Amino acid sequence: MAVHDINRAELLETVVVGAVTSPEMSSMNPYDVTADGAPFVPVGAGGVCYTVKVGMSALDWAADHVEPGASIANPSGPANEALSLYACVGNRVVVRTGDAAGAEGVVTGKHEAFHAYKHVLVHLDDDALDRLMPGDVLRVSACGRGMTVAGQPGIACHSIGPELWDAWAPAGEAGRLAIRVARILPPEVVGMGSGRVSAATSVALQREPAYGLTGLRIGDVVAIREWDASYYTGYHEDRVTIAVVATGDSPVLGDGPATTILLSGPADAFSLAVDEDANLANLLGLS
Numbered sequence: 001m002a003v004h005d006i007n008r009a010e011l012l013e014t015v016v017v018g019a020v021t022s023p024e025m026s027s028m029n030p031y032d033v034t035a036d037g038a039p040f041v042p043v044g045a046g047g048v049c050y051t052v053k054v055g056m057s058a059l060d061w062a063a064d065h066v067e068p069g070a071s072i073a074n075p076s077g078p079a080n081e082a083l084s085l086y087a088c089v090g091n092r093v094v095v096r097t098g099d100a101a102g103a104e105g106v107v108t109g110k111h112e113a114f115h116a117y118k119h120v121l122v123h124l125d126d127d128a129l130d131r132l133m134p135g136d137v138l139r140v141s142a143c144g145r146g147m148t149v150a151g152q153p154g155i156a157c158h159s160i161g162p163e164l165w166d167a168w169a170p171a172g173e174a175g176r177l178a179i180r181v182a183r184i185l186p187p188e189v190v191g192m193g194s195g196r197v198s199a200a201t202s203v204a205l206q207r208e209p210a211y212g213l214t215g216l217r218i219g220d221v222v223a224i225r226e227w228d229a230s231y232y233t234g235y236h237e238d239r240v241t242i243a244v245v246a247t248g249d250s251p252v253l254g255d256g257p258a259t260t261i262l263l264s265g266p267a268d269a270f271s272l273a274v275d276e277d278a279n280l281a282n283l284l285g286l287s
Contacts, residue, residue: 004149004150004151004152004170004171004172004177005149005150006147006148006149006150006157006162006165007146007147007148007150008162010146011143011144011145011146011147011162012143012145012146013141013142013143014086014141014142014143015139015140015141015142016074016079016082016083016086016087016139016140016142017074017079017083017096017137017138017139017140018072018073018074018080018083018120018137018138018140019072019073019074019075019134019135019136019137019138020047020048020070020071020072020132020133020134020135020136020138021046021047021071021072021073021117021119021134022046022047022134022135023043023045023046023047024046024117032064032252033252034251034252034253035251035252035253035254036251040064040251042063042064042065043062043063043064043066044061044063044064044065044066044067044247044248045064045065045066045067045071045111045113045117045119045247046067046071046117046119047070047071047134048069048070048071048129048132048134049066049067049068049069049070049071050126050129050130051066052066052068052218052248053068053069053123053218053281053286054068054069054108054123054218054219054279054280054281054286055217055218055219055279055280055281055282055286056068056217056218057215057216057217057218057248058213058216058217058218058220058245058247058248058249058257059207059213059214059216059248059249059257060249061248061249063248063249064250064251064252065111065113065247065248065249065250065255065257065258066247066248067111067119067121067246067247067248068108068121068123068218068247068248069105069108069121069122069123069124069129070105070121070122070124070129070132070138071111071119071120071121071122072119072120072121072122072138073117073118073119073120080118081118081200083120083140083142084110084112084118084120084200085145085199085200086140086142086145087107087110087120087140087142087159088107088142088143088144088145088159088160088161088164089107089108089109089144089159089160089161089164089244089260089262089280090106090107090144090160090161090162090163090164090165090167090284091106091107091140091141091142091143091144091161091163092104092105092106092140092141092163093105093106093107093122093124093138093139093140093141094138094139094141095124095128095132095136095137095138095139096136096137096138096139097136097137098131098132098133098135098136098137099131099132099133100124100127100128100129100131100132100136101136103124103125103127103128103131104124105122105123105124105125105128105138106122106123106163106284106286107120107121107122107123107140107161108121108122108123108219108244108246108280108284108286109121109159109202109244109245109246109247109258109259109260110159110200110201110202110246110260111202111246111247111258111260112193112196112200112201112202112258114192114196118200120140121246121247122138123280123284123286125287143161143162144157144159144160144161144162147160147162147165149170149177151172151175152177152265152269154265154266154269155177155263155264155265155266155269156198156229156230156231156263156264156265157262157263158198158199158200158229158260158261158262158263158264159199159200159260159261159262160262160263163284164262164280164283164284167283167284168180168221168278168283173271174271176268176269176270176271177269177270177271178270178271178273179221179223179242179263179270179271179272179273180221180273180274180275180277180278181221181222181223181242181272181273181274181275181278182216182217182220182221182222182274182275182276182277182278182279183212183216183220183222183223183274184222184223184224184225184272184274185205185211185212185213185222185223185224185225186210186211186212186224186225186226187224187225187226187227187235188206188208188210188211189205189206189208189211189212189213189224190203190204190205190206190224190227190233190235191203191204191205191206191254191255191256192204192252192254192255193233193258194233194234195232195233195234196232196233197231197232198229198230198231198232198233198261198264199231201233201261202246202247202258202259202260203229203233203243203258203259203261204250204254204255204256204257204258204259205222205245205256205257205258205259206254206255206256207249207256207257213256213257216245216257217245217279217281218245218246218247218248218257219244219245219279219280219281219286220244220245220278220279221242221243221244221262221278221279221280221283222242222243222244222245222259223240223241223242223270223272224240224241224242224243225240225267226238226239226240226267227239227240227241227264228241228264229241229243229261229264230264230265233261238266238267238268239264239265239266239267240264240265240266240267240269240270240272241261241263241264242261242262242263242264242270243259243260243261243262244259244260244262244280245257245258245259246258246259246260
C-alpha cells in the first residue's frame with residue numbers, strides 16, 4: 001500500500017512563540033470536587049512536569065490533567081490564540097532563552113481549560129527540562145494548518161504536523177485511508193469539550209469502565225466512532241474522529257484525559273487498525 005500524501009508543497013511554515021507557563025491557582029478557594037463529591041486540590045496543569053512523559057499512563061496520577069513536559073503559552077491573548085491554532089503535533093520546537101537555550105523539542109498536544117488557559121505541550125529531554133524556568137521563550141516552527149489528504153476531500157485535518165504524518169505513514173487501502181490507532185472508542189466516551197470549535201480545542205475522554213480507557217497512555221492515537229470534528233465537535237453516526245491523548249486524567253465529573261484532534265471525516269473514508277505502538281513516543285522517537 002502506498003502512503004497517502006498531503007499537500008505539503010502548499011503548507012506554510014511560520015514561527016510562533018510561547019513562554020513556559022507557571023501554574024496558577026485561585027486565591028478564593030483551592031479546592032475542586034471529584035465525581036464522588038470529595039474535595040481535592042488540582043495540580044498538574046502548567047509549568048514544567050518532570051514526573052510524567054509521553055508514553056506513560058494517562059491514568060492514576062494524583063493530579064488533574066497533568067501536562068507532560070513543558071506547557072507554553074503566549075502572554076498576549078491574540079498571539080496565544082495563534083500559537084494554539086498554528087502549532088501542530090510533531091512540529092519542531094527550540095528553546096530560545098534561559099539556561100536551556102538551544103535545546104530542541106517536539107509539540108505533543110494542546111490543552112484548553114474553558115475560559116481559563118490554552119497551553120501547547122512540548123516534549124524535551126530531561127536535561128533541558130531540568131534547566132527550564134517559567135518565562136523561558138520557546139520557538140515553534142508551526143506547520144500543518146491547511147493540510148489536506150490527497151484523494152480524501154471529506155477528511156478535515158486539524159492539529160497534525162507533516163512530521164507526524166510522515167512518521168505515522170497513513171496508507172491507501174481500497175480507496176480508504178488506512179491508519180493505525182492504539183484503540184477505537186465509543187462516542188459515549190466524549191466529555192468536556194463537546195460542541196466546541198474543532199480547530200484547536202481539546203476534548204476530554206470520560207473515564208468509565210465501559211468506555212475502554214484501561215491502560216490508556218499519554219501519546220496514544222485513538223479513534224472515536226460516530227463523532228464529528230470537522231468544524232465543531234459533536235455526535236454524528238456516520239463520522240469518525242482521530243485524536244491524540246495529550247494529558248493525564250481528571251477526577252472531575254464528565255472530564256478525563258484531554259485529547260488533541262488530528263483528523264475527522266466520513267466513517268467510510270477510514271480503514272482503522274488497532275496497533276499498540278500507535279503512540280507518539282514510538283512514532284516520533286521520544287524518550
